[in-house]
Amino acid sequence: MMESLKTKIEQVNQTLRPLIVDSRLALRGERDFGVDMVRALAATVGEMDPVMSNAKQLRAEQPGIAKDLDEYVEQATELKTLLEQLRVMLVVRRASLDDNRAHMETVARWASALQSTR
Numbered sequence: 001m002m003e004s005l006k007t008k009i010e011q012v013n014q015t016l017r018p019l020i021v022d023s024r025l026a027l028r029g030e031r032d033f034g035v036d037m038v039r040a041l042a043a044t045v046g047e048m049d050p051v052m053s054n055a056k057q058l059r060a061e062q063p064g065i066a067k068d069l070d071e072y073v074e075q076a077t078e079l080k081t082l083l084e085q086l087r088v089m090l091v092v093r094r095a096s097l098d099d100n101r102a103h104m105e106t107v108a109r110w111a112s113a114l115q116s117t118r
Helices: 002-027 035-053 055-061 063-117
Strands: none
Touching: 002 035, 002 063, 035 055, 035 063, 055 063
């Protein structure tokens, strides 16, 4: 049981690493951050929910997984910060798109009014 749990945590950590890199790239505007990435992150983190709910007990019973759990917690903490930054970036981008749309609607109305006066 311990080896399979250790393997599972290692696999989750391995999966999270490139997702975190991709999240950083998205934050810098060098990669898209879309639904597929959100689903991949949610699925990966979701795999650890049952483990983390018993983490204290598991650390006591299986000290060999402590390092892997610590790595996961470190990555999850970094991911939480990145996701909050991405959320803010997306809110700002949405506000900018809304402003641009409103501007385009105003220009369209102005053009329509100009056409009707000719």
